[in-house]
Amino acid sequence: MNNERYERGAATLAAVDGPAGLAVVEALGRSFPEFARYLVEFPFGDIYARKELGLRERELATVAALCALGHALPQLRVHVHAALHVGCTPAEVVEVVMQMAVYAGFPAALNGLTVVREVFAESGIQLPLARDPAFS
Amino acid sequence: MNNERYERGAATLAAVDGPAGLAVVEALGRSFPEFARYLVEFPFGDIYARKELGLRERELATVAALCALGHALPQLRVHVHAALHVGCTPAEVVEVVMQMAVYAGFPAALNGLTVVREVFAESGIQLPLARDPAFS
Amino acid sequence: MNNERYERGAATLAAVDGPAGLAVVEALGRSFPEFARYLVEFPFGDIYARKELGLRERELATVAALCALGHALPQLRVHVHAALHVGCTPAEVVEVVMQMAVYAGFPAALNGLTVVREVFAESGIQLPLARDPAFS
C-alpha cells in the first residue's frame, strides 16, 4: 500500500482544487474505490506533486488539453474551477479556451466556453469580463 | 486588405518563434499564399497578440493541446521550439508533455516526448535533464 | 477594427444560416464579445466568403466534418439547419451523415443521425424520407 504516494496525492489535490476535488474522488470511491485510489496516486501523487512546474501553469495546460480533446467536458468543468482556485485569473482561463479555436477548431472552443460560462456563474464571476474597452 | 492585422501577426509570430516561425509561413505561402496569410492573421494577429495571457503561458498551453490531440506532431515540433524561444525551461516543457499522460493517455505523451527529444537534440539540450537527483 | 471583414462575415453568416446563425453569435457575444467577433470574422468573413466553393458544398463538407469529429454535436445541429437553408435536400444531408459510418465509424454516424432527426422534426421534415421504395 503506497500510503506515502496517496497522502502526497491527496494533499496535492487539495492544493489544486480545494474541497471540491476531494469530493469528486470521494464520490468516485463509493462505486470504484480502487480507481479512486489510482486517480489520487498517479495524477496527483506522481505528476502534479512534482516541483518543476507551477500549479498555475499546470492548470492552464490542463484546461487547454481538456478543451482540445473535446470529449472531456465534465473534467474541464473541474479544472476551470481548479484553475481559478490556484490563482489563474478569469481572463487567463478564457484566453486559453479561446486559443484552442486555433489548434482544435471553433467547436471545441465554443463547447469549452459553455463550460467556462457555467463555472463562472457558479463562482459569481460576471461575463463579459471588463477587459478590453476597445471591443465592448 | 487587413495590413494592420497581418503586420501585428507577423510581429507576434516573430516574438513567439523567431526566424523559424516566419520560415514556416514563407514555405507554406509558396504553395498556399492565402492560407499562409490566414495563419498569420488569425492565430497570431488576433489570438497570440492579445495581452491577457503571457507568451510563456500560451506556449505551454499550446504544447499541451498539440500533444493531447495526437495528430499534430509536426506542429508540436514547432511549438516545443517556440516554448523554449519565449523562455520556458526545458524542464517545464517536459513536465507539460508528461502531464498529458494523465489526460490523453501514455501513447500521446510518449509520442510527444519523441518530438521533445528531437527538438532538444537540435537545440543542444542534453537529456536526461539534471533535475531530480532522487530519481536518477 | 476590421469592419469590412466583420460586415462581410455577418452577411455571409446570414446567407448560410439566416436569422438562426446571427442569433447564435448574438447569444455568444453577450458573454464573450471578442470571441463572437472572431467567429464572424475568420470562419465567415475569411473562409465561407470565398467564391471558389459553393455554399451547398461548404455545408455538406462541414456536416461531414462535424459528424466525424464526434465532439461537435451542438455545432452539427447548427449546420444541419444551415445545410437545409442553403438548399441541400434532406436526403443529401442524411447521405453525408450515413457516409461517415465508413470514415469515422458507426457511433459517430448514429450520433449524427440523432441530431439530424431532431433538426428535421423542428423543420417539419418527415422521417423516413420517401426515397427508395425498394427499402421501405
Place this chain on the structure above:
Amino acid sequence: MNNERYERGAATLAAVDGPAGLAVVEALGRSFPEFARYLVEFPFGDIYARKELGLRERELATVAALCALGHALPQLRVHVHAALHVGCTPAEVVEVVMQMAVYAGFPAALNGLTVVREVFAESGIQLPLARDPAFS
C-alpha cells in the same frame, strides 16, 4: 436484397445483446430504415458473425474502443450491457474501462465508469464490486 446477410446479422445481434439490441435497431429503422439495415448487415452480419474470435472477446474489445474514442457514450452503454449479456463478468468490464486510463487518459476512463455505473444500476449489479478485500 442480401437477405442471408441480414438474417445472419439479426441472429448475431440477438446473440450479442438479446432483445435490447434488436430494439435499438427497430427504433433506428423507424427514421432511417436503410441505415438500420446496414447496421445489421455489416457490423453483425459480416464482422461479429465471424468465428475467429469469441463474442466475449469481441465485446471486451468494443467496450475498450468505445471508451477510448470518447464521443461514443450512447454506444458504450449498449455494449456494456452486451458484454454482460455474452458472459463477461462485471469485474472484467470494469477492468477494461479502468485500463483505458492508460491509453486514452483518465477523462475517457472516468466518463466510461459513469456509463458502467448506470448500466450496472439498471442491471441490479451492486457497486463497489466485492473484489479485492485489500482495497475496500
Place this chain on the structure above:
Amino acid sequence: MNNERYERGAATLAAVDGPAGLAVVEALGRSFPEFARYLVEFPFGDIYARKELGLRERELATVAALCALGHALPQLRVHVHAALHVGCTPAEVVEVVMQMAVYAGFPAALNGLTVVREVFAESGIQLPLARDPAFS
C-alpha cells in the same frame, strides 16, 4: 457470397478513383482478402453506390472528414486523388481542406494541405493555384 454487392462496389470504386482505387484494394487483398472484400462491399457497394448524392459531393465530404479526423492521412491522399478524378477542381479541394481549419484546427488543415501538395505534384497541378489575383 454477395456477388452483386461486390460487383456493384468494384464498379463504383472504379468510377470514384479509376485504376488507383482498384490497385489499393488489390494490394490490401494480398494480405487481408476478407477485409478487402468488405472494403469494396460496404463503403462502395452499399454507400457510394446510392443515388441520393453525387460523387463530387461525396468526395468533398470525404476529404473534409479525413482531414478533420487527423489520423487518416494515407486515406486522405487516396481521396484527394479521387476528388480530382470525379471532377472536383483543384481549387475546390483546397477550399475544403482550408475550411477544416475552422472546424478541426489549423494543424489538421496544415497536415491536409501537405497531402494536397503531394498529390497535386504527382498529378501535374501547379501550386499556387492562379485563383485570386487580389491575394497573390
Place this chain on the structure above:
Amino acid sequence: MNNERYERGAATLAAVDGPAGLAVVEALGRSFPEFARYLVEFPFGDIYARKELGLRERELATVAALCALGHALPQLRVHVHAALHVGCTPAEVVEVVMQMAVYAGFPAALNGLTVVREVFAESGIQLPLARDPAFS
C-alpha cells in the same frame, strides 16, 4: 521510492511483452528516466498486475483501443507483438483490428492492418492467414 510497485510492474511488463517491452522502457529511460519509471509503475505495476482480467483479454482490449485512437501506431506495434506474446492467435489480432472498422471507421482499421502486417512479417507469420477457405 515505490520499489514494490516498480518491481511488480517490471515483472508484469516482462510477462506481457518479454525482452522487447523492457527494451522499450530502457530506451525511454535514457532520455526521460522518471517517465520511464511511471510507465512501469502505473500501467504495469497497478493496472496490468490486477488479477480480475487475463493478459490475453487485456491485450485484445489494448489493440482495439490503440487502433481506434488513430494516433497511437507506434504503441499499437508494441501491443500487436505483446498480444502474440501472451498467446493471442494471429487470427484473433486480425479480427480485433478488422472490428475497429465498425467503431472507428475504415481508415483506423486500415492503418492498424498496416501495423499488423509489419509485425507479422518480423515474426514470421505468413499473410493471408489460412483461415477461411470460402473466401480465399
